[in-house]
Amino acid sequence: MLAGRKILLAIGGGIAAFKCLDLIRRLREQGAEVTPVLTRSAEEFVTPLSVSALSAQKVYRDLFNLNDEHEMGHIELSRAADLVVVAPATADLMAKMAGGHANDLVSTLLMATDKKVLIAPSMNVRMWEHAATQRNLKTLQDDGIVVVGPNEGDMACGEYGPGRMAEVPEIIDAISATLSDGPLKGHHALVTSGPTHEPIDPVRYIANRSSGGQGTAIADALIAKGAQVTFITGPASAERPKGCQIIEVTTAAEMLAATKAALPADVAIFAAAVADWHIKGDKSSKIKKTKGKTGPDLEFEENPDILKTVASMRNGRPSLVVGFAAETDNVISNGKAKRDRKGCDWIVINDVSPETGIMGGSENDVTLISDDDTEDWPRMSKRAVGERLAARIAEELNSKI
Ligand code: C5P
Secondary structure (H helix, E strand, C coil), X not given: CCCCCEEEEEECCCHHHHHHHHHHHXXXXXXXXXXXXXXXXXXXXXXXXXXXXXXXXXXXXCCCCHHHHHHCCHHHHHHHCCEEEEEEECHHHXXXXXXXXXXXXXXXXXXXXXXXXXXXXXXXHHHHHCHHHHHHHHHHHHCCCEECCCEEEECCCCCEEEEECCCHHHHHHHHHHHHCCCCCCCCEEEEEECECCEECCCCCEECCCCCCHHHHHHHHHHHHCCCEEXXXXXXXXXXXCCCCEEEECCCHHHHHHHHHHHCCCCEEXXXXXXXXXXXXXXXXXXXXXXXXXXXXXXXXEECCCHHHHHHCCCCCCCCEEEEEEEECCCHHHHHHXXXXXXXXXXXXXXXXXXXXXXXXXXXXXXXXXXXXXEEECCCEEHHHHHHHHHHHHHHHHHHCC
């Protein structure tokens, strides 16, 4: 799949650098040629010798090395590849990239390249969540840099949360998608998926039965067509898509904030089953049973409508906004009314009456409503719905060019 593709791999100084040794092997197994460049601090985690042995290439380390400069200048090095991959992309490397620094070989190559750049961030969870890193991330995404991961999980520093570098197969999927000549190459797609959880108190929450299966299938299909995907998911049971940026959220308010931060996008697909309400007030103490009362007095407040907010944006509205409608009665007419109410371009209606087994199941039965058309698709797997929808999206976006 990657036969003959040239990858310049910039290895940053983080504990996840060890995964790059496997990344090099797997890329070479697929036929790619990997030219490694190490930052000074990367050498604290992996040795130039092992990187060179695995890549069967010279390892570039120094901006001011006369021999290297004679063989291949740093400008040439930055342009000889089909793709530049930065893994692990540390907080410091991301900051340098966002600020346009060029004070060592890696940062200079990144400034000088005319090729697409893909980064796999990896850092402590607090560093990832720090306002500066999130600001830099946004800048890099706006600059067209493709981001894969980070994932959520246990970290080498003993903490838990987002910050783990994406796994090698995920990075390879993202590299393949970025290099692919699929019909969605060059397009940024945003997908919301899964349920949201709205806290009642520190231990209880309101949720729904969405598994996130349809959203994942759509994201996978878009990635396979070459799109750069940002996947914003609530606490869903479905596996996460591979080869894209994943943003984990809990509540509708967090999903809206993540969605706004991920824009601009060419297409936005709102497959999440967002809770309609959240509970008002302070939720810091556990609610106790009270004698003589049947239950607590909960005051509800409406959640922001993410789809409607994005569909009605004056500036920066994606050129295609797709909503979902899970209906149990008068499925088509309710779906059409929802499309008008939300202001989206297309609406994918699914009948979630309990007897259909669709909510949480592996199949879907959908009708796609666009401006002038009602397409009734036969019942098929959620994977197949994802592929068909991705194909329709590719047709639509390419017809607008
Ligand atoms: O209003 P309803 O929940 O039926 O609308 C479903 C569509 O709207 C889905 O595309 C869903 O992702 C989106 N939605 C949203 N924010 C909400 C509620 C729904 O984005 N608060």
